[in-house]
Amino acid sequence: MSLEYKTKQLADDVTLVEVSGRLNAVVAPDLKEQLKAAAKSGNARLIVDLTDVSFIDSSGLAALVSGFRAARESGGTIKLAGLNEQTRMVFRITKLDHVFEIHPDAEDALASGFGES
Amino acid sequence: MPNKEVRNSAGPKARRCRLWPEDPDARRRLRRWGFRILAIADVTIGLSYIVWRYRSSINPEALWFALPLVLTETYSYLSTVVFSFMMWKPPRRVAPPPLDDATVDVFIATYNEPVELVKLTAEAAARMRWENLSVYILDDGARPAMAALAEEIGCGYIVRGEEWAGKARHAKAGNVNNALLQTSGEFILLLDADQIPGPDFIERTIGYFRDPLLAFVQTPQYFYNIQPGDPYGSASPLFYGPILQGMDGWNAGFLCGSNAMLRREALMQLGLTGYVEEMEQRVQNALSGMERDLAHIRPDTTAQRSALASVGQAVTRAHRALKAGEPLDIVTGIVRQAVVLAQADVAQEDLASIVEDLRAMAATGDETAGEAGKIMEDQLSEIAREMVGTAPTGADAVGLSRKAIEDLGLTRADEAIPVSALATISVTEDFATAMRLHAMGWHSVFHPEILAYGLAPEDLGSALVQRLRWAQGTIQVLIHENPLFKKGLSWPQKIQYLSTILSYFSGFFNVVYLVAPVVYLFTGISPVAAWSTEFLLRLLPFLILNRVMFKYVAWGLDTRRGEQFNLALFPIWIQAVLSVVTGAKLQFQVTPKQRQSGNYLKLVWPQLAIVVLTVAGIARGWLSVATGGSLGLDGVVANTFWGGYNISMLLPIIRAATYEPPSEWEARPPDFLFPDRRSTGTAGT
Numbered sequence: 001m002s003l004e005y006k007t008k009q010l011a012d013d014v015t016l017v018e019v020s021g022r023l024n025a026v027v028a029p030d031l032k033e034q035l036k037a038a039a040k041s042g043n044a045r046l047i048v049d050l051t052d053v054s055f056i057d058s059s060g061l062a063a064l065v066s067g068f069r070a071a072r073e074s075g076g077t078i079k080l081a082g083l084n085e086q087t088r089m090v091f092r093i094t095k096l097d098h099v100f101e102i103h104p105d106a107e108d109a110l111a112s113g114f115g116e117s
Numbered sequence: 118m119p120n121k122e123v124r125n126s127a128g129p130k131a132r133r134c135r136l137w138p139e140d141p142d143a144r145r146r147l148r149r150w151g152f153r154i155l156a157i158a159d160v161t162i163g164l165s166y167i168v169w170r171y172r173s174s175i176n177p178e179a180l181w182f183a184l185p186l187v188l189t190e191t192y193s194y195l196s197t198v199v200f201s202f203m204m205w206k207p208p209r210r211v212a213p214p215p216l217d218d219a220t221v222d223v224f225i226a227t228y229n230e231p232v233e234l235v236k237l238t239a240e241a242a243a244r245m246r247w248e249n250l251s252v253y254i255l256d257d258g259a260r261p262a263m264a265a266l267a268e269e270i271g272c273g274y275i276v277r278g279e280e281w282a283g284k285a286r287h288a289k290a291g292n293v294n295n296a297l298l299q300t301s302g303e304f305i306l307l308l309d310a311d312q313i314p315g316p317d318f319i320e321r322t323i324g325y326f327r328d329p330l331l332a333f334v335q336t337p338q339y340f341y342n343i344q345p346g347d348p349y350g351s352a353s354p355l356f357y358g359p360i361l362q363g364m365d366g367w368n369a370g371f372l373c374g375s376n377a378m379l380r381r382e383a384l385m386q387l388g389l390t391g392y393v394e395e396m397e398q399r400v401q402n403a404l405s406g407m408e409r410d411l412a413h414i415r416p417d418t419t420a421q422r423s424a425l426a427s428v429g430q431a432v433t434r435a436h437r438a439l440k441a442g443e444p445l446d447i448v449t450g451i452v453r454q455a456v457v458l459a460q461a462d463v464a465q466e467d468l469a470s471i472v473e474d475l476r477a478m479a480a481t482g483d484e485t486a487g488e489a490g491k492i493m494e495d496q497l498s499e500i501a502r503e504m505v506g507t508a509p510t511g512a513d514a515v516g517l518s519r520k521a522i523e524d525l526g527l528t529r530a531d532e533a534i535p536v537s538a539l540a541t542i543s544v545t546e547d548f549a550t551a552m553r554l555h556a557m558g559w560h561s562v563f564h565p566e567i568l569a570y571g572l573a574p575e576d577l578g579s580a581l582v583q584r585l586r587w588a589q590g591t592i593q594v595l596i597h598e599n600p601l602f603k604k605g606l607s608w609p610q611k612i613q614y615l616s617t618i619l620s621y622f623s624g625f626f627n628v629v630y631l632v633a634p635v636v637y638l639f640t641g642i643s644p645v646a647a648w649s650t651e652f653l654l655r656l657l658p659f660l661i662l663n664r665v666m667f668k669y670v671a672w673g674l675d676t677r678r679g680e681q682f683n684l685a686l687f688p689i690w691i692q693a694v695l696s697v698v699t700g701a702k703l704q705f706q707v708t709p710k711q712r713q714s715g716n717y718l719k720l721v722w723p724q725l726a727i728v729v730l731t732v733a734g735i736a737r738g739w740l741s742v743a744t745g746g747s748l749g750l751d752g753v754v755a756n757t758f759w760g761g762y763n764i765s766m767l768l769p770i771i772r773a774a775t776y777e778p779p780s781e782w783e784a785r786p787p788d789f790l791f792p793d794r795r796s797t798g799t800a801g802t
Contacts, residue, residue: 025301025381032298058385062298062536065392069528069535077446094389099396099527101446 003027004052005034007043014114015043016106020052023060031060035067035078044076047109051082056090068100077101079109145209148672155666156201159659163194166659174646186633186644189626196623197663199616202609204670207362210564213324220249221319221378222302226289227310228257232266234572235310239270241790242308247319251302257292275299277533284533289374290546294537297384305384309375312338312571313786322378325562332383332559333551335361336376336566340573342784348773349580350682351573354674358565365563367609371617372551372561376569383559387550388538390557396527400445403524407432407452410517420466424459428517431455449525456522457505464501468493542597545590549598552614556605570786577717577773581689588621588693596697623683624690631687631727631767634760638734641747648751678769685770688723717774724767731760 008016015038023031038046048064050056068078081103083091091097103109138144170190175183223242227235235254242252253273256263267274275296277286287294293307304323308314322334337357364370372379411429416422435451472494479487493500529535540549551561574580600606600614637643645652667676718725738753740746 025303025385028301029299058382058389059298059301061389062385065389065535066298072526072528073530077450079446094386095393096389097444098393098442099445101444 003030003034005031007038010047010106010110012045012110012114013043014045014047014110016110017046017048018052019048019050021054023050023053023056023063025057025059028059028063032063032066035063036070039067039070039074039076042074044071044074045114046071046076046078047081047103047106048078049081049106050084050087051105053087054084056087058090058094061090061094061096064100065096077114079103079112079114081106081109141209149206152204152666152669155662155669156204159662159666160198160201162662163197163659166655167191167194169655170645174652176643176646179642179644182633182636182642183644185629189629192623192626196616196620197666199612201666203367203613203616204359204363206366207359208366210362210365210562212321212564212566213327215320216323216326218249219304219323219326220302221247221251221304221306221323222300222381223250223252223306223308223314224255224293224296224300225253225308225310226255226257226292226375227263228289228292230310232260232262235263236266236270237786238308238310238313239266239272241313241315242306243270243272244316244792245314245319246316249302250319251300253296253300255292255296257286257289273300281533284531285541286533287537287541288546290537290539290541290550291533293539293546294388294534294541297381297388297538298534298536301381303381305379305381307375307377307379308569309571312375312569313790314376314569315790318568319378321566321568322564325564326378326380328560330558330560331380332554332561333372333377333379334562334564335370335373336564336568337361338373338376339567339570341570341786342572342575344575344776344778344782347678348769348776349574349577350678350769351580352675353679355671355676355679358674359670359672361563362565364613365561367613368560368607369555369610369613370551370561370563372547372554374545374547375571383554383557384538384550385536387553387557388536391540391553392529392536395529396445397439399524399529400439400449400527403521404432404436404439404452406521407517408436410521414517418463418466420462424463428452428455428459445527449527452525453522456517460505461498461501464504465497468497468501468504472497543590543593545587545593548591548617549594552594552598552600552603552606552610555610556603558605570790572784575778575784577720577770577776580773581686581720584686585689585693588690589697591618592621592693592697594618621690621693624687624694627684627687627690630684631731631763634756634763635727635730635734637752637756638731638738638748638760641741641752643752648749648755653755681766681769684763684766685724718771721771721774724770728764728767728771731764735760 004020006018008018010016017035017038019031021027035046035048038044046067048067064078064080071078079101082105083102088097088102091100091102101109101112103112138147167190170187175187177183223245225235225238225242239252239254243250251273252270253275254263254267255275256267257277259276264274277292277295281291281295285291297305304326306314306319318336322336325331325334338353339357340351343351361370407428411425411432414425416425431452431454435448438448438451439445472490475486475490475493479490523530538550539546540553543549555561574583594600594614595618600611600618603611603614606614633644735757738748738756741748742750742753
């Protein structure tokens with residue numbers, strides 16, 4: 001099992017990351033590295049679209065947190081979009097919905113703006 | 118195949134009795150009820166004794182002496198009550214059939230242990246019967262020889278990455294947390310470097326995880342290198358048997374750092390909620406700190422004044438957003454954005470005043486200054502923005518603390534990895550981790566079968582260092598996360614955790630028990646109103662029943678050394694409490710597994726001093742009786758017994774200070790662990 005990870009440049013230096021499949025411990029290290037690399041190469045304003053993610057476990061969440069941290073360190077942030085029922089639930093259980101900004105879809109996330117920094 | 122005698126941690130005595138039923142469940146019920154009757158009797162008689170002590174037998178002429186003693190007795194009585202409660206309903210654990218298809222990662226944590234020692238453990242781990250098995254050596258010493266060993270065995274090798282440079286390492290907890298982010302097995306078998314697992318470790322423990330809420334299965338620690346007579350009290354059969362079984366009955370078992378199977382999902386979830394809670398706390402603190410700071414800053418210029426005002430408004434808005442449950446990303450964004458804008462305004466005003474100065478210089482004929490001023494004026498806002506870019510936190514421009522702004526970054530910049538599954542608040546990571554898992558609603562199991570074989574410290578110095586660390590780590594948890602106020606814990610869990618922590622405060626009370634007879638025998642001052650027959654008639658039933666209950670719980674296990682050390686280690690317990698309360702910096706000390714030879718008498722001088730004083734006191738007491746002095750016979754007899762008991766409890770640790778193992782003695786792990794081995798093997802010595 002490997003990570004499916006696609007990126008697309010949107011307006012305003014915002015990068016859309018489309019991930020699909022199961023975000024579990026097996027793909028988590030890879031996801032973490034990809035997000036970190038994106039943040040460090042100057043694409044620190046990220047929207048991670050989880051529409052095609054069927055399942056996330058805590059390891060997958062931890063990878064998102066590591067990416068989030070890297071993005072914030074580079075002056076950007078990560079916004080999430082397109083969560084299904086299961087993925088929304090794990091965000092609620094771990095209270096990570098208190099940390100991440102979560103949007104229904106990528107357009108909405110983009111429209112919410114990424115601030116000045 | 119394994120020798121059954123070694124593997125059974127419970128005592129074999131009772132099985133020969135004819136009245137004893139064959140059915141294990143019936144046996145367990147009978148044993149439980151036996152205990153409950155004893156416990157109720159003990160607690161009741163103890164209560165009547167303690168009440169009588171307070172009401173009728175305190176010596177009013179010497180309250181300075183009488184009160185500490187009666188308080189100490191109260192502490193002992195309450196310990197008995199808690200112990201009875203703890204042992205109320207131990208479950209019978211029978212290994213369920215193994216789960217199919219589970220993936221298991223074995224983590225062997227090492228820092229400075231010799232390669233040969235880790236080799237025994239890693240090879241045995243790789244030999245365990247399990248299909249989807251990955252073994253990792255977690256080498257916190259990053260030693261080339263260890264990397265070579267991993268390659269030779271064909272197991273994984275994990276060291277800390279560059280993200281750890283300059284950050285707190287958090288000892289073993291940090292080592293494991295680091296490995297968790299680089300591996301993917303559903304279950305993790307945690308082993309210390311010296312704990313050699315038997316071939317069936319996983320098969321015997323993994324079946325319990327059918328319970329989807331089970332976070333960990335702890336098994337006993339068994340030490341194959343205990344020297345004849347267990348001089349350092351390492352075996353702890355009572356703890357790794359009845360006590361953990363009792364706690365298991367309340368779903369309050371401990372995690373002991375090694376020989377445990379854990380569910381990755383539980384650990385990661387713990388790490389994530391911990392991250393969120395800490396971030397919320399930090400943001401809350403940062404916002405409050407900013408409000409305080411802003412109230413004190415006196416702005417010099419108009420730009421600063423308006424900058425401060427807009428930051429102030431942003432902080433208020435952020436506070437409101439936080440209360441309304443908005444995501445921290447949004448909450449912190451409000452303030453961060455305001456700070457950046459304010460910073461740009463301030464920079465722009467600063468630059469404008471520079472332009473003024475340059476203009477003035479131009480007016481006096483300085484052409485270069487004039488030109489520079491013109492350029493600056495033309496590009497004022499671009500330069501201001503660039504200046505802001507060179508001071509990314511923006512703290513200085515508005516006079517706020519950098520720490521506060523950093524905390525709003527949500528990066529946990531002081532930690533190497535944002536998500537730490539194993540708790541890092543204490544030098545005993547396992548105790549705090551188990552407590553947090555229980556608070557989140559996870560379950561635990563203590564499986565009382567010896568499945569791994571390890572090493573205990575082989576000299577008194579190392580043994581004491583280990584005890585001190587356990588004590589300090591456990592007390593630290595009280596300071597950082599008092600179980601009494603921990604949300605999510607059940608009352609029995611709160612009682613278990615709290616009583617474990619408070620048991621380390623016994624050092625102060627032990628001193629009272631040890632010193633009281635000395636005081637009486639030297640001064641004739643008595644802590645009780647009279648050494649009367651009534652006193653004995655009230656005390657003895659309680660003491661005897663207490664003894665019987667304890668022996669019943671031990672069920673044939675040899676617990677003498679543990680009892681002796683509990684009392685005799687009072688200097689360690691006191692040192693632990695004082696060091697934590699005074700906030701002395703604590704280090705995770707890796708317990709040496711090789712014998713550090715030497716004479717350790719200087720480590721036991723307090724015990725030695727009490728023995729000498731007690732002997733002198735007894736001699737003086739009897740001299741006084743013989744010569745018709747001030748001491749009464751009843752008091753001298755009672756205190757001779759009391760002092761004699763104290764001496765018998767203290768002598769073993771004094772002997773341990775000069776202990777040398779017999780020359781022919783050597784530590785040998787059980788042969789069944791090594792199917793290929795023909796000759797006898799040695800390890801760790």
